[in-house]
Amino acid sequence: MKSGVSKAEHVHSVFSRIARRYDLMNSVLSFQQHKRWRRFAMQQIRLREGADVLDVAAGTGDWTLALAKAVGPSGHVIGIDFTKEMLDVADVKLHKQPALVDRVEWIQGDAMDLPFADDAFDLATIGFALRNVPDVLTVLREMTRVVKPGGQVVSLELSKPEWPPFRAIYYFYFYRILPWIGGLAAGAKEQYxxxxxxxxxxxxxxxxxxIFRQAGLTEVRSYPLTGGIAALHVGRKMEDSPTHGDAGSH
Structure with a gap:
Protein backbone atom coordinates (compact mmCIF):
# COMPACT_ATOMS: atom_id res chain seq x y z
CA MET A 1 0.00 0.00 0.00
CA LYS A 2 1.35 3.39 -1.00
CA SER A 3 2.47 5.80 1.72
CA GLY A 4 -0.10 8.47 2.54
CA VAL A 5 -3.03 6.46 1.19
CA SER A 6 -5.61 5.19 3.68
CA LYS A 7 -6.55 1.52 3.75
CA ALA A 8 -10.09 2.37 2.60
CA GLU A 9 -8.79 4.38 -0.37
CA HIS A 10 -6.35 1.65 -1.36
CA VAL A 11 -8.95 -1.12 -1.15
CA HIS A 12 -11.41 0.94 -3.20
CA SER A 13 -8.75 1.47 -5.86
CA VAL A 14 -7.83 -2.22 -5.97
CA PHE A 15 -11.36 -3.53 -6.36
CA SER A 16 -12.43 -0.83 -8.78
CA ARG A 17 -9.66 -1.96 -11.13
CA ILE A 18 -10.19 -5.73 -10.89
CA ALA A 19 -14.01 -5.80 -10.71
CA ARG A 20 -14.53 -7.43 -14.10
CA ARG A 21 -11.77 -10.01 -13.52
CA TYR A 22 -12.63 -10.69 -9.88
CA ASP A 23 -14.68 -13.89 -10.39
CA LEU A 24 -12.19 -15.51 -12.73
CA MET A 25 -9.29 -14.78 -10.43
CA ASN A 26 -11.16 -16.05 -7.37
CA SER A 27 -11.60 -19.38 -9.10
CA VAL A 28 -8.01 -19.53 -10.32
CA LEU A 29 -6.41 -18.46 -7.06
CA SER A 30 -8.53 -20.62 -4.74
CA PHE A 31 -8.50 -23.67 -7.06
CA GLN A 32 -12.34 -23.47 -7.05
CA GLN A 33 -12.39 -23.94 -3.28
CA HIS A 34 -14.33 -20.71 -2.65
CA LYS A 35 -17.47 -22.30 -4.12
CA ARG A 36 -17.19 -25.28 -1.79
CA TRP A 37 -16.62 -22.94 1.18
CA ARG A 38 -19.79 -21.02 0.33
CA ARG A 39 -21.82 -24.22 0.13
CA PHE A 40 -20.52 -25.21 3.56
CA ALA A 41 -21.42 -21.78 4.95
CA MET A 42 -24.97 -22.08 3.60
CA GLN A 43 -25.35 -25.45 5.32
CA GLN A 44 -24.23 -24.00 8.65
CA ILE A 45 -26.43 -20.90 8.71
CA ARG A 46 -29.63 -22.84 7.83
CA LEU A 47 -31.32 -19.82 6.32
CA ARG A 48 -35.12 -19.95 6.38
CA GLU A 49 -37.43 -18.89 3.59
CA GLY A 50 -38.82 -15.38 3.97
CA ALA A 51 -35.76 -14.06 5.82
CA ASP A 52 -34.42 -10.51 5.49
CA VAL A 53 -30.68 -10.69 4.83
CA LEU A 54 -27.84 -8.17 4.54
CA ASP A 55 -24.73 -9.11 2.56
CA VAL A 56 -21.96 -6.68 3.52
CA ALA A 57 -19.22 -6.05 0.95
CA ALA A 58 -21.29 -7.95 -1.60
CA GLY A 59 -18.73 -7.50 -4.36
CA THR A 60 -19.78 -9.09 -7.63
CA GLY A 61 -22.81 -10.65 -5.99
CA ASP A 62 -22.33 -14.44 -6.17
CA TRP A 63 -23.01 -14.95 -2.47
CA THR A 64 -25.83 -12.37 -2.47
CA LEU A 65 -27.61 -14.24 -5.24
CA ALA A 66 -27.13 -17.58 -3.47
CA LEU A 67 -28.73 -16.05 -0.37
CA ALA A 68 -31.60 -14.73 -2.50
CA LYS A 69 -32.31 -18.24 -3.78
CA ALA A 70 -32.30 -19.56 -0.21
CA VAL A 71 -34.78 -17.00 1.17
CA GLY A 72 -37.30 -17.69 -1.59
CA PRO A 73 -39.87 -15.35 -3.15
CA SER A 74 -41.01 -13.98 0.22
CA GLY A 75 -37.49 -13.08 1.36
CA HIS A 76 -35.35 -10.03 0.66
CA VAL A 77 -31.59 -9.59 0.37
CA ILE A 78 -29.65 -6.33 0.30
CA GLY A 79 -26.12 -6.39 -1.06
CA ILE A 80 -24.05 -3.40 0.03
CA ASP A 81 -20.59 -2.54 -1.27
CA PHE A 82 -18.60 0.68 -1.48
CA THR A 83 -17.25 -0.05 -4.97
CA LYS A 84 -19.66 0.84 -7.75
CA GLU A 85 -17.75 -1.18 -10.34
CA MET A 86 -18.26 -4.37 -8.33
CA LEU A 87 -21.99 -3.69 -7.93
CA ASP A 88 -22.28 -3.05 -11.67
CA VAL A 89 -20.99 -6.56 -12.31
CA ALA A 90 -23.35 -7.94 -9.65
CA ASP A 91 -26.34 -6.23 -11.26
CA VAL A 92 -25.59 -7.81 -14.64
CA LYS A 93 -25.59 -11.23 -12.96
CA LEU A 94 -28.87 -10.47 -11.19
CA HIS A 95 -30.67 -9.59 -14.40
CA LYS A 96 -29.59 -12.90 -15.92
CA GLN A 97 -31.74 -14.53 -13.20
CA PRO A 98 -35.11 -12.74 -13.56
CA ALA A 99 -36.73 -14.77 -10.79
CA LEU A 100 -34.41 -13.10 -8.26
CA VAL A 101 -34.76 -9.48 -9.38
CA ASP A 102 -37.63 -8.61 -7.03
CA ARG A 103 -35.88 -10.00 -3.96
CA VAL A 104 -32.43 -8.39 -4.34
CA GLU A 105 -31.41 -4.77 -3.84
CA TRP A 106 -27.95 -3.22 -4.35
CA ILE A 107 -26.75 -0.28 -2.25
CA GLN A 108 -23.43 1.51 -2.46
CA GLY A 109 -22.35 2.17 1.11
CA ASP A 110 -19.79 1.79 3.88
CA ALA A 111 -19.47 -1.33 6.03
CA MET A 112 -18.08 0.85 8.84
CA ASP A 113 -21.33 2.85 9.01
CA LEU A 114 -24.21 0.75 7.71
CA PRO A 115 -27.19 2.90 6.58
CA PHE A 116 -29.81 0.73 8.25
CA ALA A 117 -31.88 0.82 11.43
CA ASP A 118 -31.16 -1.37 14.45
CA ASP A 119 -32.65 -4.88 14.46
CA ALA A 120 -33.54 -4.83 10.74
CA PHE A 121 -32.24 -8.18 9.45
CA ASP A 122 -32.43 -11.86 10.35
CA LEU A 123 -28.88 -12.41 9.10
CA ALA A 124 -25.86 -10.28 8.18
CA THR A 125 -22.99 -11.82 6.25
CA ILE A 126 -19.61 -10.69 4.96
CA GLY A 127 -17.59 -12.82 2.54
CA PHE A 128 -13.88 -12.47 1.76
CA ALA A 129 -13.91 -8.80 2.75
CA LEU A 130 -13.51 -8.51 6.52
CA ARG A 131 -9.72 -8.42 6.17
CA ASN A 132 -10.07 -5.41 3.85
CA VAL A 133 -11.97 -3.11 6.22
CA PRO A 134 -10.23 -0.36 8.23
CA ASP A 135 -11.43 -1.78 11.57
CA VAL A 136 -12.74 -5.34 12.01
CA LEU A 137 -14.45 -4.75 15.36
CA THR A 138 -16.32 -1.67 14.11
CA VAL A 139 -17.72 -3.60 11.14
CA LEU A 140 -18.77 -6.55 13.29
CA ARG A 141 -20.45 -4.20 15.76
CA GLU A 142 -22.32 -2.54 12.90
CA MET A 143 -23.42 -5.93 11.58
CA THR A 144 -24.53 -6.93 15.07
CA ARG A 145 -26.45 -3.67 15.49
CA VAL A 146 -28.54 -4.15 12.35
CA VAL A 147 -29.36 -7.82 13.07
CA LYS A 148 -32.47 -8.68 15.06
CA PRO A 149 -32.04 -10.21 18.52
CA GLY A 150 -31.52 -13.92 17.96
CA GLY A 151 -30.22 -13.27 14.43
CA GLN A 152 -26.85 -14.36 13.09
CA VAL A 153 -23.67 -12.58 11.98
CA VAL A 154 -21.49 -14.61 9.61
CA SER A 155 -18.01 -14.13 8.14
CA LEU A 156 -16.43 -16.34 5.51
CA GLU A 157 -12.84 -15.24 5.08
CA LEU A 158 -9.31 -16.25 4.23
CA SER A 159 -7.37 -17.29 7.31
CA LYS A 160 -4.01 -18.59 8.43
CA PRO A 161 -3.21 -22.32 8.42
CA GLU A 162 -2.56 -23.58 11.94
CA TRP A 163 -0.25 -26.52 11.15
CA PRO A 164 3.26 -25.00 10.79
CA PRO A 165 4.53 -27.10 7.83
CA PHE A 166 1.42 -26.43 5.78
CA ARG A 167 1.43 -22.77 6.82
CA ALA A 168 4.99 -22.38 5.49
CA ILE A 169 4.05 -23.89 2.12
CA TYR A 170 0.88 -21.85 1.89
CA TYR A 171 2.60 -18.60 2.78
CA PHE A 172 5.19 -19.20 0.06
CA TYR A 173 2.37 -19.63 -2.46
CA PHE A 174 0.33 -16.73 -1.09
CA TYR A 175 3.13 -14.17 -0.84
CA ARG A 176 5.36 -15.20 -3.76
CA ILE A 177 3.30 -17.06 -6.36
CA LEU A 178 -0.17 -15.54 -6.10
CA PRO A 179 0.75 -11.97 -7.18
CA TRP A 180 2.67 -13.41 -10.12
CA ILE A 181 -0.39 -15.45 -11.19
CA GLY A 182 -2.52 -12.33 -10.83
CA GLY A 183 -0.17 -10.42 -13.09
CA LEU A 184 0.02 -13.20 -15.68
CA ALA A 185 -3.66 -14.10 -15.84
CA ALA A 186 -5.29 -10.72 -15.22
CA GLY A 187 -2.64 -8.09 -15.82
CA ALA A 188 -3.12 -6.97 -12.24
CA LYS A 189 0.01 -7.93 -10.31
CA GLU A 190 -0.06 -4.77 -8.18
CA GLN A 191 -3.72 -5.29 -7.28
CA TYR A 192 -3.28 -8.97 -6.45
CA ILE A 211 -13.52 -10.19 18.33
CA PHE A 212 -16.95 -11.62 17.47
CA ARG A 213 -17.64 -11.82 21.20
CA GLN A 214 -16.39 -8.28 21.75
CA ALA A 215 -18.90 -7.16 19.12
CA GLY A 216 -21.72 -8.45 21.33
CA LEU A 217 -22.23 -11.88 19.79
CA THR A 218 -22.77 -15.14 21.60
CA GLU A 219 -22.72 -18.84 20.64
CA VAL A 220 -19.66 -17.99 18.55
CA ARG A 221 -18.23 -20.88 16.57
CA SER A 222 -15.68 -21.17 13.78
CA TYR A 223 -14.65 -23.77 11.25
CA PRO A 224 -11.21 -24.01 9.60
CA LEU A 225 -11.56 -24.83 5.91
CA THR A 226 -9.10 -26.55 3.57
CA GLY A 227 -6.35 -26.85 6.15
CA GLY A 228 -7.15 -23.46 7.62
CA ILE A 229 -6.57 -21.29 4.53
CA ALA A 230 -10.11 -20.03 5.06
CA ALA A 231 -12.46 -19.97 8.03
CA LEU A 232 -16.17 -19.61 8.66
CA HIS A 233 -17.24 -17.68 11.77
CA VAL A 234 -20.82 -17.61 13.04
CA GLY A 235 -22.22 -15.70 16.01
CA ARG A 236 -25.68 -14.96 17.34
CA LYS A 237 -27.02 -11.69 18.69
CA MET A 238 -28.34 -12.15 22.21
CA GLU A 239 -32.11 -11.89 22.61
CA ASP A 240 -31.67 -9.03 25.09
CA SER A 241 -28.58 -7.56 23.41
CA PRO A 242 -28.22 -3.76 23.60
CA THR A 243 -27.82 -2.22 20.16
CA HIS A 244 -24.79 -0.16 19.21
CA GLY A 245 -25.52 3.34 18.04
CA ASP A 246 -28.73 5.29 17.56
CA ALA A 247 -31.22 3.92 15.04
CA GLY A 248 -32.43 7.43 14.40
CA SER A 249 -29.06 8.37 12.90
CA HIS A 250 -29.17 5.67 10.23
Whole structure:
Protein backbone atom coordinates (compact mmCIF):
# COMPACT_ATOMS: atom_id res chain seq x y z
CA MET A 1 0.00 0.00 0.00
CA LYS A 2 1.35 3.39 -1.00
CA SER A 3 2.47 5.80 1.72
CA GLY A 4 -0.10 8.47 2.54
CA VAL A 5 -3.03 6.46 1.19
CA SER A 6 -5.61 5.19 3.68
CA LYS A 7 -6.55 1.52 3.75
CA ALA A 8 -10.09 2.37 2.60
CA GLU A 9 -8.79 4.38 -0.37
CA HIS A 10 -6.35 1.65 -1.36
CA VAL A 11 -8.95 -1.12 -1.15
CA HIS A 12 -11.41 0.94 -3.20
CA SER A 13 -8.75 1.47 -5.86
CA VAL A 14 -7.83 -2.22 -5.97
CA PHE A 15 -11.36 -3.53 -6.36
CA SER A 16 -12.43 -0.83 -8.78
CA ARG A 17 -9.66 -1.96 -11.13
CA ILE A 18 -10.19 -5.73 -10.89
CA ALA A 19 -14.01 -5.80 -10.71
CA ARG A 20 -14.53 -7.43 -14.10
CA ARG A 21 -11.77 -10.01 -13.52
CA TYR A 22 -12.63 -10.69 -9.88
CA ASP A 23 -14.68 -13.89 -10.39
CA LEU A 24 -12.19 -15.51 -12.73
CA MET A 25 -9.29 -14.78 -10.43
CA ASN A 26 -11.16 -16.05 -7.37
CA SER A 27 -11.60 -19.38 -9.10
CA VAL A 28 -8.01 -19.53 -10.32
CA LEU A 29 -6.41 -18.46 -7.06
CA SER A 30 -8.53 -20.62 -4.74
CA PHE A 31 -8.50 -23.67 -7.06
CA GLN A 32 -12.34 -23.47 -7.05
CA GLN A 33 -12.39 -23.94 -3.28
CA HIS A 34 -14.33 -20.71 -2.65
CA LYS A 35 -17.47 -22.30 -4.12
CA ARG A 36 -17.19 -25.28 -1.79
CA TRP A 37 -16.62 -22.94 1.18
CA ARG A 38 -19.79 -21.02 0.33
CA ARG A 39 -21.82 -24.22 0.13
CA PHE A 40 -20.52 -25.21 3.56
CA ALA A 41 -21.42 -21.78 4.95
CA MET A 42 -24.97 -22.08 3.60
CA GLN A 43 -25.35 -25.45 5.32
CA GLN A 44 -24.23 -24.00 8.65
CA ILE A 45 -26.43 -20.90 8.71
CA ARG A 46 -29.63 -22.84 7.83
CA LEU A 47 -31.32 -19.82 6.32
CA ARG A 48 -35.12 -19.95 6.38
CA GLU A 49 -37.43 -18.89 3.59
CA GLY A 50 -38.82 -15.38 3.97
CA ALA A 51 -35.76 -14.06 5.82
CA ASP A 52 -34.42 -10.51 5.49
CA VAL A 53 -30.68 -10.69 4.83
CA LEU A 54 -27.84 -8.17 4.54
CA ASP A 55 -24.73 -9.11 2.56
CA VAL A 56 -21.96 -6.68 3.52
CA ALA A 57 -19.22 -6.05 0.95
CA ALA A 58 -21.29 -7.95 -1.60
CA GLY A 59 -18.73 -7.50 -4.36
CA THR A 60 -19.78 -9.09 -7.63
CA GLY A 61 -22.81 -10.65 -5.99
CA ASP A 62 -22.33 -14.44 -6.17
CA TRP A 63 -23.01 -14.95 -2.47
CA THR A 64 -25.83 -12.37 -2.47
CA LEU A 65 -27.61 -14.24 -5.24
CA ALA A 66 -27.13 -17.58 -3.47
CA LEU A 67 -28.73 -16.05 -0.37
CA ALA A 68 -31.60 -14.73 -2.50
CA LYS A 69 -32.31 -18.24 -3.78
CA ALA A 70 -32.30 -19.56 -0.21
CA VAL A 71 -34.78 -17.00 1.17
CA GLY A 72 -37.30 -17.69 -1.59
CA PRO A 73 -39.87 -15.35 -3.15
CA SER A 74 -41.01 -13.98 0.22
CA GLY A 75 -37.49 -13.08 1.36
CA HIS A 76 -35.35 -10.03 0.66
CA VAL A 77 -31.59 -9.59 0.37
CA ILE A 78 -29.65 -6.33 0.30
CA GLY A 79 -26.12 -6.39 -1.06
CA ILE A 80 -24.05 -3.40 0.03
CA ASP A 81 -20.59 -2.54 -1.27
CA PHE A 82 -18.60 0.68 -1.48
CA THR A 83 -17.25 -0.05 -4.97
CA LYS A 84 -19.66 0.84 -7.75
CA GLU A 85 -17.75 -1.18 -10.34
CA MET A 86 -18.26 -4.37 -8.33
CA LEU A 87 -21.99 -3.69 -7.93
CA ASP A 88 -22.28 -3.05 -11.67
CA VAL A 89 -20.99 -6.56 -12.31
CA ALA A 90 -23.35 -7.94 -9.65
CA ASP A 91 -26.34 -6.23 -11.26
CA VAL A 92 -25.59 -7.81 -14.64
CA LYS A 93 -25.59 -11.23 -12.96
CA LEU A 94 -28.87 -10.47 -11.19
CA HIS A 95 -30.67 -9.59 -14.40
CA LYS A 96 -29.59 -12.90 -15.92
CA GLN A 97 -31.74 -14.53 -13.20
CA PRO A 98 -35.11 -12.74 -13.56
CA ALA A 99 -36.73 -14.77 -10.79
CA LEU A 100 -34.41 -13.10 -8.26
CA VAL A 101 -34.76 -9.48 -9.38
CA ASP A 102 -37.63 -8.61 -7.03
CA ARG A 103 -35.88 -10.00 -3.96
CA VAL A 104 -32.43 -8.39 -4.34
CA GLU A 105 -31.41 -4.77 -3.84
CA TRP A 106 -27.95 -3.22 -4.35
CA ILE A 107 -26.75 -0.28 -2.25
CA GLN A 108 -23.43 1.51 -2.46
CA GLY A 109 -22.35 2.17 1.11
CA ASP A 110 -19.79 1.79 3.88
CA ALA A 111 -19.47 -1.33 6.03
CA MET A 112 -18.08 0.85 8.84
CA ASP A 113 -21.33 2.85 9.01
CA LEU A 114 -24.21 0.75 7.71
CA PRO A 115 -27.19 2.90 6.58
CA PHE A 116 -29.81 0.73 8.25
CA ALA A 117 -31.88 0.82 11.43
CA ASP A 118 -31.16 -1.37 14.45
CA ASP A 119 -32.65 -4.88 14.46
CA ALA A 120 -33.54 -4.83 10.74
CA PHE A 121 -32.24 -8.18 9.45
CA ASP A 122 -32.43 -11.86 10.35
CA LEU A 123 -28.88 -12.41 9.10
CA ALA A 124 -25.86 -10.28 8.18
CA THR A 125 -22.99 -11.82 6.25
CA ILE A 126 -19.61 -10.69 4.96
CA GLY A 127 -17.59 -12.82 2.54
CA PHE A 128 -13.88 -12.47 1.76
CA ALA A 129 -13.91 -8.80 2.75
CA LEU A 130 -13.51 -8.51 6.52
CA ARG A 131 -9.72 -8.42 6.17
CA ASN A 132 -10.07 -5.41 3.85
CA VAL A 133 -11.97 -3.11 6.22
CA PRO A 134 -10.23 -0.36 8.23
CA ASP A 135 -11.43 -1.78 11.57
CA VAL A 136 -12.74 -5.34 12.01
CA LEU A 137 -14.45 -4.75 15.36
CA THR A 138 -16.32 -1.67 14.11
CA VAL A 139 -17.72 -3.60 11.14
CA LEU A 140 -18.77 -6.55 13.29
CA ARG A 141 -20.45 -4.20 15.76
CA GLU A 142 -22.32 -2.54 12.90
CA MET A 143 -23.42 -5.93 11.58
CA THR A 144 -24.53 -6.93 15.07
CA ARG A 145 -26.45 -3.67 15.49
CA VAL A 146 -28.54 -4.15 12.35
CA VAL A 147 -29.36 -7.82 13.07
CA LYS A 148 -32.47 -8.68 15.06
CA PRO A 149 -32.04 -10.21 18.52
CA GLY A 150 -31.52 -13.92 17.96
CA GLY A 151 -30.22 -13.27 14.43
CA GLN A 152 -26.85 -14.36 13.09
CA VAL A 153 -23.67 -12.58 11.98
CA VAL A 154 -21.49 -14.61 9.61
CA SER A 155 -18.01 -14.13 8.14
CA LEU A 156 -16.43 -16.34 5.51
CA GLU A 157 -12.84 -15.24 5.08
CA LEU A 158 -9.31 -16.25 4.23
CA SER A 159 -7.37 -17.29 7.31
CA LYS A 160 -4.01 -18.59 8.43
CA PRO A 161 -3.21 -22.32 8.42
CA GLU A 162 -2.56 -23.58 11.94
CA TRP A 163 -0.25 -26.52 11.15
CA PRO A 164 3.26 -25.00 10.79
CA PRO A 165 4.53 -27.10 7.83
CA PHE A 166 1.42 -26.43 5.78
CA ARG A 167 1.43 -22.77 6.82
CA ALA A 168 4.99 -22.38 5.49
CA ILE A 169 4.05 -23.89 2.12
CA TYR A 170 0.88 -21.85 1.89
CA TYR A 171 2.60 -18.60 2.78
CA PHE A 172 5.19 -19.20 0.06
CA TYR A 173 2.37 -19.63 -2.46
CA PHE A 174 0.33 -16.73 -1.09
CA TYR A 175 3.13 -14.17 -0.84
CA ARG A 176 5.36 -15.20 -3.76
CA ILE A 177 3.30 -17.06 -6.36
CA LEU A 178 -0.17 -15.54 -6.10
CA PRO A 179 0.75 -11.97 -7.18
CA TRP A 180 2.67 -13.41 -10.12
CA ILE A 181 -0.39 -15.45 -11.19
CA GLY A 182 -2.52 -12.33 -10.83
CA GLY A 183 -0.17 -10.42 -13.09
CA LEU A 184 0.02 -13.20 -15.68
CA ALA A 185 -3.66 -14.10 -15.84
CA ALA A 186 -5.29 -10.72 -15.22
CA GLY A 187 -2.64 -8.09 -15.82
CA ALA A 188 -3.12 -6.97 -12.24
CA LYS A 189 0.01 -7.93 -10.31
CA GLU A 190 -0.06 -4.77 -8.18
CA GLN A 191 -3.72 -5.29 -7.28
CA TYR A 192 -3.28 -8.97 -6.45
CA UNK A 193 -0.26 -8.18 -4.30
CA UNK A 194 -2.86 -6.64 -1.96
CA UNK A 195 -4.33 -10.08 -1.17
CA UNK A 196 -1.36 -11.35 0.87
CA UNK A 197 -0.78 -7.88 2.25
CA UNK A 198 -4.35 -7.77 3.53
CA UNK A 199 -3.93 -11.06 5.40
CA UNK A 200 -0.68 -10.19 7.17
CA UNK A 201 -2.26 -8.26 10.05
CA UNK A 202 -5.64 -10.00 9.98
CA UNK A 203 -6.37 -11.98 13.17
CA UNK A 204 -6.15 -15.78 13.01
CA UNK A 205 -9.25 -17.89 13.52
CA UNK A 206 -9.41 -18.09 17.31
CA UNK A 207 -8.58 -14.40 17.76
CA UNK A 208 -11.37 -13.51 15.35
CA UNK A 209 -13.74 -15.60 17.47
CA UNK A 210 -12.89 -13.33 20.41
CA ILE A 211 -13.52 -10.19 18.33
CA PHE A 212 -16.95 -11.62 17.47
CA ARG A 213 -17.64 -11.82 21.20
CA GLN A 214 -16.39 -8.28 21.75
CA ALA A 215 -18.90 -7.16 19.12
CA GLY A 216 -21.72 -8.45 21.33
CA LEU A 217 -22.23 -11.88 19.79
CA THR A 218 -22.77 -15.14 21.60
CA GLU A 219 -22.72 -18.84 20.64
CA VAL A 220 -19.66 -17.99 18.55
CA ARG A 221 -18.23 -20.88 16.57
CA SER A 222 -15.68 -21.17 13.78
CA TYR A 223 -14.65 -23.77 11.25
CA PRO A 224 -11.21 -24.01 9.60
CA LEU A 225 -11.56 -24.83 5.91
CA THR A 226 -9.10 -26.55 3.57
CA GLY A 227 -6.35 -26.85 6.15
CA GLY A 228 -7.15 -23.46 7.62
CA ILE A 229 -6.57 -21.29 4.53
CA ALA A 230 -10.11 -20.03 5.06
CA ALA A 231 -12.46 -19.97 8.03
CA LEU A 232 -16.17 -19.61 8.66
CA HIS A 233 -17.24 -17.68 11.77
CA VAL A 234 -20.82 -17.61 13.04
CA GLY A 235 -22.22 -15.70 16.01
CA ARG A 236 -25.68 -14.96 17.34
CA LYS A 237 -27.02 -11.69 18.69
CA MET A 238 -28.34 -12.15 22.21
CA GLU A 239 -32.11 -11.89 22.61
CA ASP A 240 -31.67 -9.03 25.09
CA SER A 241 -28.58 -7.56 23.41
CA PRO A 242 -28.22 -3.76 23.60
CA THR A 243 -27.82 -2.22 20.16
CA HIS A 244 -24.79 -0.16 19.21
CA GLY A 245 -25.52 3.34 18.04
CA ASP A 246 -28.73 5.29 17.56
CA ALA A 247 -31.22 3.92 15.04
CA GLY A 248 -32.43 7.43 14.40
CA SER A 249 -29.06 8.37 12.90
CA HIS A 250 -29.17 5.67 10.23
Missing amino acids: AWLPESLTDFPPRLELEE
